[in-house]
Amino acid sequence: MTIQGKNGIDVILAESLKELSESRPIDKITIKEITDKAGVIRPTFYNHFQDKYELLEWIVREELVNPALPLIDNGLVKEGLTFIFTAMEKEKTFYTRAAKIEGQNSFAEMIFICAKEMILSHMNVDEVQAKGKYDWVTPDLIAEYYAKSMCVVVMRWVESGMKVPANEFVDVFMSLAKEPLFGLF
Amino acid sequence: MSWIENILIILGISLDTYATMEVEGAMLAEVKKKQLVITCALVALLQLLFYFGGYFICYELDEHELIPRSSDVGYIVAAVVFAMLGIRLIVKAIKRGIIHEKRKDGLKVREYIKIVVVTSFYTLVAGGACGLVETSVAMMAVVIIVLSILAVIAGVYTGLHFGIETKTGTYVMGAIVLWIVGVEVLLVHVFGMIG
Numbered sequence: 001m002t003i004q005g006k007n008g009i010d011v012i013l014a015e016s017l018k019e020l021s022e023s024r025p026i027d028k029i030t031i032k033e034i035t036d037k038a039g040v041i042r043p044t045f046y047n048h049f050q051d052k053y054e055l056l057e058w059i060v061r062e063e064l065v066n067p068a069l070p071l072i073d074n075g076l077v078k079e080g081l082t083f084i085f086t087a088m089e090k091e092k093t094f095y096t097r098a099a100k101i102e103g104q105n106s107f108a109e110m111i112f113i114c115a116k117e118m119i120l121s122h123m124n125v126d127e128v129q130a131k132g133k134y135d136w137v138t139p140d141l142i143a144e145y146y147a148k149s150m151c152v153v154v155m156r157w158v159e160s161g162m163k164v165p166a167n168e169f170v171d172v173f174m175s176l177a178k179e180p181l182f183g184l185f
Numbered sequence: 186m187s188w189i190e191n192i193l194i195i196l197g198i199s200l201d202t203y204a205t206m207e208v209e210g211a212m213l214a215e216v217k218k219k220q221l222v223i224t225c226a227l228v229a230l231l232q233l234l235f236y237f238g239g240y241f242i243c244y245e246l247d248e249h250e251l252i253p254r255s256s257d258v259g260y261i262v263a264a265v266v267f268a269m270l271g272i273r274l275i276v277k278a279i280k281r282g283i284i285h286e287k288r289k290d291g292l293k294v295r296e297y298i299k300i301v302v303v304t305s306f307y308t309l310v311a312g313g314a315c316g317l318v319e320t321s322v323a324m325m326a327v328v329i330i331v332l333s334i335l336a337v338i339a340g341v342y343t344g345l346h347f348g349i350e351t352k353t354g355t356y357v358m359g360a361i362v363l364w365i366v367g368v369e370v371l372l373v374h375v376f377g378m379i380g
Contacts, residue, residue, distance in 0.1 A: 031211075031286045032348035042346055046214030051287040 010048055012038045014059045017052060021097045026052065053105035056098060060107075063087055065114050072122065078174055085157075085166040085173075092162050099158040108155050116147035150177070186263065186318055186370070193366045194263065194311050195232075195328050197270050199336035200359035201304040202228055204277070204352050205297050206337050210344025212289040220292040221341060227294065228301055229333035235305040236329055239312030240322070247317050259317025260374040266311045267367030271360035273307075278356035284349055292341070318374075 016038040020029045031052060035042045049055045064084045071080035088095045098107040120143045128139050153176060157169055164172070186194075206224070210216070247255040289296075308329075315325065343351060 027283065030348050030350060032350060042348060043214050046288040049288075051285065 007048070009038075009040065009044065010058060010062075012040070013045065013048060013055055014062070017055055018059070018091065018094045021094050026056065026097050026101055051105075053101070056101075056105075056107070057110050060110050060114060063091075065118070069118075072118065078170060081173060082167065082170045085169055088158070089162050089166040095158055096161060099155060107158075108151055111154055112147050112151040115150045116143045119143040119146055146177075186260070186315065186320060186374070188324065190263075190366060190370060191315065191320060191325060192328055192332075193362065194267065194315075195236075195308075195325070195332050197267065197274075197359055197363040197366070198232070198304060198308050198311065199332045200274065200355060201270075201277075201307075202232075202301060202333065203336040203340040203343075204355050205300045205304075206340025207344040207352055207355070208284060208349055209289075209292055209297050210341035211284075211286055211348045213291065213341070213345055214288055216341055216345060217291050221338065224292050224294075224297070224341075225334045225337045227298075228337050229330045231301055231305050232308050232329045232333045233326065235309040236312035236315075236325065237322075239309040239314075240316040240320075240325075243313040243316030252317065255317040257375055259314045260370055262310065262314035262317070264367040264371045264375070266307060266314060267363045267370065270307055271363040271367070274356040274360040274363070278353045278360070286348065 013034055016034045017026070017029065020033055020037060029052065031045050032042050034052065034055075035045050049058065064087055067087075068080040068083045071077075071083060095107075101107050120139060123139055123143060125139045128142060150173075153173060157164060162169075243252070243255075243259070246252050252258055
């Protein structure tokens with residue numbers, strides 16, 4: 001198993017979804033198919049997740065975000081991002097399928113929320129607020145701004161089939177994140 | 186109409202209820218018995234109200250001889266109901282919109298009541314048809330109550346355990362049964378070609 005599971009059933013359901021996504025779009029996978037493959041009865045699914053998109057979000061957090069957090073917490077941002085994108089590259093088919101989900105449960109939305117939470121949790125909020133000229137420019141707004149731009153780059157990479165190797169993508173990602181807009185002019 | 190034709194017309198109407206409840210059941214982690222009982226009672230009551238509403242309207246029209254050749258009209262209307270219900274089920278089978286399976290807290294009346302009321306209009310017309318031909322009121326009441334309750338329970342538990350995967354097959358099967366019976370009613374009772 002690839003996920004550091006905290007709950008056996010959650011892990012089994014996640015693996016089931018990932019296996020099923022090898023052969024069909026995630027939108028077309030039913031809960032019955034997920035539970036059949038996992039070897040549990042259908043009602044069990046709802047005791048763990050509200051729908052398959054919540055399961056997908058669980059996979060993103062357990063497989064990508066949470067393992068990278070200790071690295072990022074200790075200032076090893078590049079290493080943390082390398083972990084995330086390498087993990088995505090290893091499950092290329094699954095994340096490429098996930099990227100095709102549109103609407104309010106989209107993969108892009110999940111990435112955005114996770115990125116925003118990560119930025120907010122590591123932002124020096126007091127310092128940002130002290131520097132801020134206007135009250136309406138809140139840490140939340142700033143985090144959203146950066147999370148949106150990160151999300152665009154990541155989605156472009158995933159939708160292209162992750163043709164660029166993860167290590168190279170991390171280098172580009174880091175340089176884009178550090179470069180101020182007006183430095184490009 | 187024969188007792189089997191009466192049962193089949195209500196069965197055809199109940200299949201729509203079954204499919205609606207299947208979708209509701211597919212969103213549940215567990216079935217709360219109290220909610221299930223309320224749903225069964227509500228669906229059966231609606232079906233009874235609409236059926237006997239149509240029945241007594243047409244019965245009175247027939248009693249006052251306001252409908253010429255009422256028996257033939259009744260059988261033709263019954264056949265048309267069978268046909269229209271079958272078409273409705275096939276259209277639903279073909280449409281097959283993607284249903285987002287998402288957990289709900291329980292069976293909520295406002296979620297399914299609209300579809301059940303729409304189905305009940307077919308029950309109204311079926312009741313009207315039965316009011317023009319010889320149909321046992323007591324027997325039909327029992328049939329409606331039993332089949333409505335069975336449709337709700339079967340639909341909810343099928344959805345709970347199997348999801349919505351059987352919906353399309355149910356619709357198609359229901360449509361075929363209804364069309365066969367509709368043709369049979371026309372051939373036997375209207376054109377007198379059989380029996």
